[in-house]
Structure formats: structure tokens, C-alpha cells
Amino acid sequence: MAEDDGFEQRLRQARARQGMDPKPRLNGPLSGSSASVGFRAGVEVVSALVVGIALGWYLDRWLGTWPWLFLLFFVIGSVAGVMNVYRLFDPRRSSGKQD
């Protein structure tokens, strides 16, 4: 299929020359309407909180230190949630990656 590949390549080049193909846009984690982005951010925060609370609660039950680890992991979960949202808008991924 070597000739097919060559043809595809030439076709692509020709299309790019004529500007027929839209610029390949980066399909990062942030593509979609603002509502869906907002929903995604909310899910990230809530899930991190849930994991933090669950971890703290189980550790407390295991170690018998209620409610200190629960409170600690509640805070950790909130921070992790904020970090998840920050990752959603991560400048590192979108700028450092060349396709």
C-alpha cells in the first residue's frame, strides 16, 4: 500500500496548501461548551472530596482517631479537588505538547 500512502500524503499537502483542512486543533481535556466544562470541574472537585472523606473516615475507623484524620483528609481532599480543576486548565499540557 506504499502508493496509497504517497497519494494520501500528497493529497494532504495539497489540501493544506489550499487551506481546505482546518488547523488541527488540540483536543485537550478542555474542549466543549462552557456548561460541560463547568460540570466537569464540579465533578473533579466533588470526586476528590469524596475520596478524601472516604479515606479519612476509614483511616479513623481503623486507627480509632475520630475525627482528626477525617478532618485532615477533608482538607486534603479539597486541596486535591482544586488541584484537579487546575490540571483541567493546565498550561503545561497544552503548550508543551507538540501533537
Added chain:
Amino acid sequence: MAAESGSIDALSQFELAPVFGPVGAAVGFTQSNAHMLLAAGLITALLMFGMAARAVVPGRLQSLAESSYEFVHGIVDSQVGHGGKRFFPFVFTLFMFVLFGNMLGLFPYAFTYTSHLAVTFGLALIVFVVITAVALALHGRKFFGYFFPEGAPLWLAPIIVPVEVVSYLSRPVSLSVRLFANMVAGHVLLKVFATFVVMLGALGAVGPLVATLPLAVNVLLIGFEILVAFLQAYVFAILTSIYLHDAVHLH
């Protein structure tokens, strides 16, 4: 019917019921499982029969099979990057399974197996185990460096490491809850407005006229739900690819 009792019963559509008579009841084989099998069969049929012709100029079915292949291939290639090709079967299977689950659920009388948290969390857990196993296999003990960024000062470790661990553990939760919540919300909305149609339709002379309003809403909602069904499968696939990228490259 829910409307006859005068209340809106939007959640009974998610109830599981065993199928295939006493045999199905004995092994707990529900309509959800039946739809999963149906989806698996349809995906296999699409790819087998679609690609059977192997025509240079593809027909309709072959075109569908090829474009779904190329779509997922594009996701994996662009997100995972170098060395991502071997994860293509995994991501493709997940994408098609979720997509067919979402789409099948939009047919009348069909069941949406992706509207159950157990199913979506099961899928997300598979993803989580795979990305962790891949990262451990490729990087060994260096994987744990993922939880502590290199440039950070050491005294911050007691704060950063738990936060990173919780953030990592929250991945399967957010992955599954997103899909689950989208599917449930869509189907509840559809049911609510469908019940409005029945309730308003029974309001005497003006009833059928007024009932066209929620009917119109439902027509719009179905179109929106088709978009959501595709979008959520896409998001599931792309997030899996992003996690795989992290697992392969560890930043």
C-alpha cells in the same frame, strides 16, 4: 404507567429486572447484562460485517467501521503520543462499549447500562488498574515520584504527597461519576417531560394542544441526548488516553 397515579416516576426506568425467565433470575442475569451482550454483539457485528467487504471504496457499513477505528486511533495517537499504539485496542473497546451503551439506551424500551454507577465505576476501575499497572511496569519504583514533583522543596512533601495521592485516587471516581451523572440526568429529563405529555394530554379539550409543548421539548432533548451519548463516550476515551499518557511518560 406513572402518569395515571398522578405522580412523576422518573427513576423506575433504572431498576434492574431479571430476564430470560427462571434461568436468568437464578443467576441474576438482568436486562442490563442483556444490553451489554447486545452491545458487544453489535460492535462485533459492525466490525466483522463492515470489514468483510474490504473494498477500496468503502460502503456504508465499512465506512462506519473505518471511521470509528480512525476516530479512536486519532485520539490515542494525539493524546498518548509515542508508544501509544499498543493501548489502542483497550481504548477502542472502552469507547465502543460506552458509546453503544449510551446510544442503545436512547431506543424505546431499551435499558442504559451506563446509567448505573456500578457499571461506570467498574469500567473506570479497569482503567485505573491498567494505568497504574502500566506505570509500574514501565517505570518501576520511579512511578512513586509521580506523587512528588521534582522542583518542589522537600519540606512541602507532607502536604503535596497526600494531596497528589488523593488526586490520583479521585480519577476513577470522577471518570465514572461524570458518565453516570450525564446518562441519569438525560434519561430523567426525558422521562419527566414524557410524563408531562401524558398528564397534560388528559386535561380535556385543551390538553392535547398544551401537551405538544413538552413533546417538542422531548424532541429537542433526544437530539441533545444523542450528542451527550457521543460526547461522554468521547470524554471517557480521551481521559483514558490522557491517563495513559501520564502513565507512559510520567510528566
